Amino acid sequence: MDIFAGLTADQQRVLRNIGKHQQLTPGQLLFREGQPAWGLYVVLSGEVEVYRSVMNEDHIVAIRGEGSLIGEMGLLKEGGQRTASVRARGHAALFEISRDPVEALKQCGDLNAAMAFLQNLIVVLAEKLRLRVESEQVAPASEIAPWKELSEEFEKELESIARHLPKEGIFRRSIRLGKLRDTEELVTQGAESDGFFFLHHGRVAVYHTDEQSKRTLIDRREAPAVIGESGFFGAQPRMATVIADGPVLYSKFPGREFDKLRRKNPAEAIEILTAVARLIIHMNYRYGRSVGLGT
Numbered sequence: 001m002d003i004f005a006g007l008t009a010d011q012q013r014v015l016r017n018i019g020k021h022q023q024l025t026p027g028q029l030l031f032r033e034g035q036p037a038w039g040l041y042v043v044l045s046g047e048v049e050v051y052r053s054v055m056n057e058d059h060i061v062a063i064r065g066e067g068s069l070i071g072e073m074g075l076l077k078e079g080g081q082r083t084a085s086v087r088a089r090g091h092a093a094l095f096e097i098s099r100d101p102v103e104a105l106k107q108c109g110d111l112n113a114a115m116a117f118l119q120n121l122i123v124v125l126a127e128k129l130r131l132r133v134e135s136e137q138v139a140p141a142s143e144i145a146p147w148k149e150l151s152e153e154f155e156k157e158l159e160s161i162a163r164h165l166p167k168e169g170i171f172r173r174s175i176r177l178g179k180l181r182d183t184e185e186l187v188t189q190g191a192e193s194d195g196f197f198f199l200h201h202g203r204v205a206v207y208h209t210d211e212q213s214k215r216t217l218i219d220r221r222e223a224p225a226v227i228g229e230s231g232f233f234g235a236q237p238r239m240a241t242v243i244a245d246g247p248v249l250y251s252k253f254p255g256r257e258f259d260k261l262r263r264k265n266p267a268e269a270i271e272i273l274t275a276v277a278r279l280i281i282h283m284n285y286r287y288g289r290s291v292g293l294g295t
Helices: 009-017 101-107 111-135 147-162 170-174 229-233 255-264 266-291
Strands: 019-024 029-031 040-045 048-054 057-064 085-088 092-097 177-180 185-187 195-201 203-209 215-222 225-227 241-244 248-254
Touching: 009 019, 009 101, 009 111, 101 111, 101 266, 111 225, 111 229, 111 266, 195 229, 195 255, 215 225, 248 255, 255 266
Parallel strands: none
Antiparallel strands: 019 092, 029 085, 040 092, 048 057, 048 085, 177 248, 185 241, 195 225, 195 248, 203 215, 203 241
């Protein structure tokens, strides 16, 4: 998904005014590991290498192409440092957003645009996490950690981002851990997209049933993962059935409560979406650290 999808020309103009285009020549450094992390980059064309230096040797850990996000941790994680270096593989064009786009849209009085941008960001971040997990043949920490430790760690994550929210907000009240046994359903094809899920432990199988009632396995997803966010933000029915493949630990972002809040209090809804984006960035960063990735 385009991170600017659904935004009007005027709304995109606001974002262009707080960003700038950047052209890189082959081998040119975008930023270096250890530098202060601020700003988000979108790769418009070409490719960049994400690498880390170990014993004075550069080790490439990822290649990002057109449409990729680079450095998103610097957008929402205050006071951090770059965890890897990035340079151009060839000629590359990027768009740098050096200020908080959500705040810029809010200052223009356009809360709906701020929500749309955050929803796009969440979908893009979830896809980036999915691709990262699928591309690595290394089990994340969540695959081998005891459930008690996972529960405690998740509660700490929630608390770290919930401190930015009202104490009685739906984020604190509604997001709870849940467990599935082997073959239990997480979502059912055709049902209302009444929320989306964070998968913290285990794996699930994704099935699609056609008009002749034939069920086909179309995907497998493994923790850490975000499931169902595209249908939720796109107001579409569930496109597939998701079934636990062994024990699963998950939490659910509440859809109905959030829809009510979005209409009643857009400003708080924006804070909640920002917290969700922070959580996915943290999941991405934590998994990346476990396999030597991250920006």
